[in-house]
Amino acid sequence: MPEVESALPFTLDGFQQLLDRRGDPDWVVEARREAWAAFEAMEWPSRSSEEWMRTDLRLFHLDRFHLVVNEEPPETPLSVLNQGVDVGGRAVSWNGATHSEWVSEDLAAKGVVFCSLNRAVQEHSELVRPYLMNRAFESRYDRFAALHAAWWNSGSFLYVPRGVVVEQPLHLVSGLSGGADLGHTLVVLDEGAEATVLSESLSPEPKATGLHCGGVELLVGQGANLRFVNLQDWGTGVWHFAQQKALVDRDANLQWTVGALGAKLAKVNQHVELLGRRAECQVNGVMFTEGRQHLAYHTLQHHVSPDCHSDFLYKGALQDQSRIVWRGMIKVDPKAQKTDGYQRNDNLLLSDVARSDSIPGLEIEADDVRCTHGSTSGRVDEELIFYARCRGYTRKEAIRMIVAGFFQQVFDRIPIESVREALGESIARRVRDYE
Amino acid sequence: MTDVLEIQDLHVSVEGKPILRGVNLLIRRGETHALMGPNGSGKSTLGLVIMGHPNYEVTSGSIKLNGQELLEAGPDERARQGLFMAFQRPVAIPGVKLADFMRHATTNVRNPDRKEGEELIAMREFRKELRSNMDQLKMDHEFARRYVNDGFSGGEMKRAEILQMAMLQPKFAILDETDSGLDADAVRLASQSIAEIGRDKMGLLIITHHDKLLEHNPPEYTHVILGGRIVESGGVELANELYSKGYERIRQQYPDANAVNQSMEEEDASQVLGT
Numbered sequence: 001m002p003e004v005e006s007a008l009p010f011t012l013d014g015f016q017q018l019l020d021r022r023g024d025p026d027w028v029v030e031a032r033r034e035a036w037a038a039f040e041a042m043e044w045p046s047r048s049s050e051e052w053m054r055t056d057l058r059l060f061h062l063d064r065f066h067l068v069v070n071e072e073p074p075e076t077p078l079s080v081l082n083q084g085v086d087v088g089g090r091a092v093s094w095n096g097a098t099h100s101e102w103v104s105e106d107l108a109a110k111g112v113v114f115c116s117l118n119r120a121v122q123e124h125s126e127l128v129r130p131y132l133m134n135r136a137f138e139s140r141y142d143r144f145a146a147l148h149a150a151w152w153n154s155g156s157f158l159y160v161p162r163g164v165v166v167e168q169p170l171h172l173v174s175g176l177s178g179g180a181d182l183g184h185t186l187v188v189l190d191e192g193a194e195a196t197v198l199s200e201s202l203s204p205e206p207k208a209t210g211l212h213c214g215g216v217e218l219l220v221g222q223g224a225n226l227r228f229v230n231l232q233d234w235g236t237g238v239w240h241f242a243q244q245k246a247l248v249d250r251d252a253n254l255q256w257t258v259g260a261l262g263a264k265l266a267k268v269n270q271h272v273e274l275l276g277r278r279a280e281c282q283v284n285g286v287m288f289t290e291g292r293q294h295l296a297y298h299t300l301q302h303h304v305s306p307d308c309h310s311d312f313l314y315k316g317a318l319q320d321q322s323r324i325v326w327r328g329m330i331k332v333d334p335k336a337q338k339t340d341g342y343q344r345n346d347n348l349l350l351s352d353v354a355r356s357d358s359i360p361g362l363e364i365e366a367d368d369v370r371c372t373h374g375s376t377s378g379r380v381d382e383e384l385i386f387y388a389r390c391r392g393y394t395r396k397e398a399i400r401m402i403v404a405g406f407f408q409q410v411f412d413r414i415p416i417e418s419v420r421e422a423l424g425e426s427i428a429r430r431v432r433d434y435e
Numbered sequence: 436m437t438d439v440l441e442i443q444d445l446h447v448s449v450e451g452k453p454i455l456r457g458v459n460l461l462i463r464r465g466e467t468h469a470l471m472g473p474n475g476s477g478k479s480t481l482g483l484v485i486m487g488h489p490n491y492e493v494t495s496g497s498i499k500l501n502g503q504e505l506l507e508a509g510p511d512e513r514a515r516q517g518l519f520m521a522f523q524r525p526v527a528i529p530g531v532k533l534a535d536f537m538r539h540a541t542t543n544v545r546n547p548d549r550k551e552g553e554e555l556i557a558m559r560e561f562r563k564e565l566r567s568n569m570d571q572l573k574m575d576h577e578f579a580r581r582y583v584n585d586g587f588s589g590g591e592m593k594r595a596e597i598l599q600m601a602m603l604q605p606k607f608a609i610l611d612e613t614d615s616g617l618d619a620d621a622v623r624l625a626s627q628s629i630a631e632i633g634r635d636k637m638g639l640l641i642i643t644h645h646d647k648l649l650e651h652n653p654p655e656y657t658h659v660i661l662g663g664r665i666v667e668s669g670g671v672e673l674a675n676e677l678y679s680k681g682y683e684r685i686r687q688q689y690p691d692a693n694a695v696n697q698s699m700e701e702e703d704a705s706q707v708l709g710t
């Protein structure tokens with residue numbers, strides 16, 4: 001018998017209904033209850049904390065949102081990252097509920113598990129249990145994390161067994177318009193495994209509203225190799241809160257590409273822990289904001305073990321009255337000798353009233369390390385515009401080209417063509433004329 | 436009818452400070468003119484103003500192409516009407532490949548009425564043309580894949596400027612110290628290439644302090660600028676006199692212009708020293 005559609009409020013009563021409807025295994029229910037208790041005991045973040053002082057939550061009201069269950073999507077949300085790409089599996093969610101999922105037989109035969117997280121906790125409970133919000137995601141980090149841990153209702157799970165190389169990218173799509181999405185992504189690569197994950201969130205209408213309170217966990221085992229791409233292109237009315245954390249084990253490699261284009265207000269904590277010796281992580285971030293968008297990225301590259309390498313590059317362009325806050329930290333533990341850490345954030349202001357705050361930081365407790373950081377922020381150089389105009393470019397064409405070139409330096413680090421193109425085209429479409 | 440670029444009584448200021456004080460110059464397409472003058476006399480300024488640089492304010496006078504006033508036209512319109520300048524200090528555009536930059540530029544200049552977003556010229560023909568021009572300039576084809584002027588050596592930059600002139604085929608080209616930063620062989624090559632690309636076809640205004648660039652481009656006219664004014668014009672013999680003997684005679688003969696030039700030089704020096 002099909003269940004009726006209903007909208008659950010984020011209250012104790014709603015929470016009880018969620019538990020009743022879902023029928024999760026006991027350990028999941030237990031974790032949810034604990035998180036809900038933590039949520040109820042916590043306050044929303046205060047503006048007096050360093051992390052929130054530049055990000056205004058006063059207009060955010062959780063009671064305006066509901067978790068909608070059993071809603072049919074208008075149609076499969078349009079995705080861009082898979083253009084020209086032969087994917088090995090796809091999991092799609094709509095307004096916070098699983099919509100469809102499939103994985104190639106070939107991968108399944110190799111022991112790869114790829115499905116919605118809802119299915120994973122039912123059918124692969126013992127495989128998921130040691131990882132889910134247990135090693136990386138911190139359910140008590142703040143009230144958003146607790147809400148997420150208590151209420152997650154969609155998301156995906158990927159497990160690649162030891163030594164298995166997945167050639168075809170796996171594709172995650174989340175659509176959101178008007179609803180609430182508390183999707184959780186859990187990726188586990190066992191020793192020596194390899195995979196590419198293309199994850200995109202989008203709204204069918206550019207001005208769609210909604211709430212995303214999400215979590216990402218990437219567990220990259222010894223000698224494993226993960227390429228993870230995260231494209232956030234929600235409508236400009238969406239509140240986006242996310243905690244994204246990766247653990248990179250010995251000799252493992254993570255390349256993480258972030259495209260942040262949508263949302264009304266986005267507050268993201270991206271945290272990479274270099275856990276095992278010689279672990280490597282490269283992060284490539286591309287941000288573009290316009291209108292009154294506010295994007296806050298807080299990155300942490302935490303060197304726990306010696307001989308690790310981390311390299312974070314974020315570039316942002318801001319149009320209209322938008323704002324980007326980027327706060328990056330390289331943290332090096334006492335025993336993490338021979339750390340090679342790099343972080344950089346460059347922002348290009350495309351209007352007089354756009355504003356960017358770039359706050360790089362170092363916290364180093366080992367003595368034999370090399371850590372460099374830097375940030376720049378400025379307008380498009382008029383001399384470059386003049387030079388291009390002397391070669392026949394209109395002012396607008398010149399600006400478009402200069403902005404594209406600015407981002408090209410990040411794209412040069414991204415090996416996946418569909419990702420470069422999707423990001424490049426989205427940005428080119430957005431750049432307008434300005435004086 | 437021959438194309439004519441005519442500058443009349445041009446006065447230019449930057450941030451309220453007068454730099455050009457009544458420049459007159461007439462160049463017909465096919466002619467080669469040398470513009471010489473000591474540092475800070477206003478040579479680059481004249482070139483930049485002809486191209487329409489927004490920082491320079493034209494307080495009076497006119498710049499006309501075939502009788503049509505250009506002052507209201509933006510730099511891109513001027514480029515599309517056939518004006519070109521090889522810059523003394525070209526700027527880098529990181530992330531933009533020289534070939535892509537040139538394809539778009541060439542498309543716009545060859546189709547002056549092109550609207551933004553309309554198709555670019557065909558890749559194959561463009562590439563062929565670019566390569567043959569690069570061969571002429573003894574440039575490695577790989578060069579086209581580098582980002583515009585990004586990390587180019589002084590000599591590479593100047594060669595890239597000549598390459599752009601070759602691709603854009605302007606009616607009038609201003610070459611601002613296209614010989615500076617080049618070694619002796621490179622200057623000879625540049626001089627030769629400019630002659631092959633532009634001599635007799637374009638109106639050339641060659642700004643230089645040396646004789647090498649003029650070796651293959653003997654000027655029909657030489658102009659000396661001092662204190663923001665062209666104080667003397669002559670033939671090739673004037674150029675010869677200046678690079679062999681310097682500006683002493685000129686300075687003495689035109690004491691007023693010299694005083695103006697010296698005060699500008701002093702001001703520049705004090706700015707450099709931060710005093």
Ligand SMILES: Nc1ncnc2c1ncn2[C@@H]1O[C@H](COP(=O)(O)OP(=O)(O)OP(=O)(O)O)[C@@H](O)[C@H]1O
Pocket residue numbers: 449454472473474475476477478479480481490523699700703
């Ligand atoms: N954008 C500017 N802002 C302020 N002063 C300027 C600017 N451009 C030129 N000037 C000043 O105008 C004067 C002429 O400069 P210009 O660059 O035209 O000289 P030049 O003849 O090309 O000299 P050089 O032989 O050194 O290249 C100098 O005093 C210079 O400092």
Ligand SMILES: [Mg+2]
Pocket residue numbers: 478479480523611
């Ligand atoms: Mg000069």
